[in-house]
Structure formats: structure tokens, C-alpha cells
Amino acid sequence: MKKRIVIIILVLAAAGAGFLFYSAGQQKEAGVLTLYGNVDIRDVALGFRVSGRVAELMFEEGDRVKAGELLAVLDKKPYEDQLAVAAARLEAAAANFAKLSKGLRPQEIEEARAQVSEREATLINLEQTYKRQAELFKLGAVSAQTHDQSLAARDEARARLTMAKKSFELALAGYRDEDIKSAEAEYNAAAASVESAETSLADTEIISPSDGTILTRVREKGSVIASGAAVYTVALDSPVWVRTYVSEPQLGRVHPGQKAEIYTDTNPDKPYTGQVGFISPQAEFTPKSVETTALRTDLVYRLRITVDDPDRALRQGMPVTVKLAE
16 A cells, blocks of 8 residues: 555656646746757758769868858860850851941942942933934834844843842842841840850859858769759858747747847857747647657647857757747
8 A cells, every 4th residue: 555655656746847847948937938949050952053074072071161162063165165156156146237237338339329320321322322223213224123122222221220229229228127136136046045155154163152061972073963963962050040849828928039048958058149030820749859748749839049140069950948038
């Protein structure tokens, strides 16, 4: 009987201790709400936007990198060749567009004008010849064939003069608007091809988007990879967050921008500062990483605490204690 009473007392004591442990983290202690969570560091998978053969890899796993630093390079030769071809096509399109936009050269216009003058003179001469042949034909001095030949020569000269005048008018008017617009469209397309080739050439390099640490080096020099294939995974120095949870009864004590202190087991005497950056609008069951038997069925809300000045001592998944000042 005494043993049974002792066992009951121990069970009650253990349950009370669990309740007090949870209450200590969720209940108000001198204006402070204490929560428990884990460090959450973003990482990014970096790769090339174009395919090709890896020419250089500058870093190994664990190396520190800075924003804007060159991490890897593909073989540039195929993309340099594409750019050269696109640049040549652009040059040809630009020359054709400039020619059509400016119209004919002054020398060409003068040539068309001179041709009109020449054919006018030719027509005048053939008109006089025809008149003489017509008079002689009336007198029977020339044959009908000679008369007909002079008439045909005059008519041909008239037609040639008409053609020369139209050519001169076209020379003065310049090229058709449709031709100019077509040449302009070809020029714009060639310019776009050059920009695309330049972009592809630039994409043969991987540049670090932020300060961080190389987590994984997936490829090696000489590998032929497809566009988008991961080459490095980089853990970013910033932003660094703490993922924690608050129960529904305590949710009213938390608000965005609320100041926070973050304590680690590694250096508990030097807390980090931060603030509440996000409060989930949806409730969820307590995640397994923080739940106890007593909390397993409780609904909680996820919080994101932004760390103001993180350093390398904060590691992904590290457990921390968060104290929110009210």
C-alpha cells in the first residue's frame, strides 16, 4: 500500500514538473515571454543559366565568399563565337537601315537628272528627223519603210524619256517607307540578338549573390552540365532568423516589430538582439522538433525572429531561447 502511494506521488510530481516547464516558457515572467526555437539560415543553390563545360571552380566546401565574388566559369569560347556572329549581323543591318533612311546619294540623283536631259535631247532630234522623213515621204522621195522606222524611233525615244523621268522622281522621293520600316525591324532584331548573346556570355559566370559559406560543391572542372544544374550551395550570412512557436493563449502578447533577445547554449551570457518579423496567420500542431508529450496535440503559431547582427556562431538548426519584452 505504501509503495503504491509513493508511485502515485512520483507520477504527480513528474506531471507537475512538465507543466511547470511548459509554463515557464509560455507564461509571463516579469514582463517577459520566453519561447524556444531553432536558428534558420537561408541557403541558395547556384548554377549557370546556360549549358556548357565547366572551366574553373574557385572555391571548396567550407570556404567563405563575398557578395559579387566570382565562383565558377564555363568555357566561354562557344558564346564568344555566337556574340561575334550576332555583332556582324548587326553591323550589316545597321548599314542597310542607314542607307535606306538617307535615301539615294546626291550623285545618283544627279545621274538620274542627266539621263532625263539626255533622253529629252534624243527625243528632240528624233522628232525633227521624223518630220523631215514625213515631208519627203509625201513627195515620194523616201520609202514607206524609212518613214515607219523614223516614226518608231521617235516613239521609242518618248517612252525612254518617260521612264527616265519616273526614275528621277523615285530618286528624289528616296526609298519606300515599307522598305525603311523593314530595314529598321531587321536592325532591331539584330540588336536584340547581340544583347541575347551578351547575356549568354555573362551567364557563363556564377557570381555570389551575398556573403556566405560554401556548403556543397556539386560539380568539378571539366563537367558538362545543363542549364540550371546546381554547382554550389551557399549558406547566406544574412538574413538569419529564429523559428519559434507560441501557443494561442499567449498569441496576444506578440506583435510584429517586438524586441527580442536570443540566447544560445554556447554563449548564454551574450544574447543576440532581434525583433519579431513574421507571425503566421495559420495555426499548426506543435512540430516534433519542440514538442513534448504534454504539448503534442497543442495548436501553436509559428514566429520568425529576425536577428539584428548575426555572426558565424549561429548555425543552422541550433536550439535557442527567445525572450520577448512586453
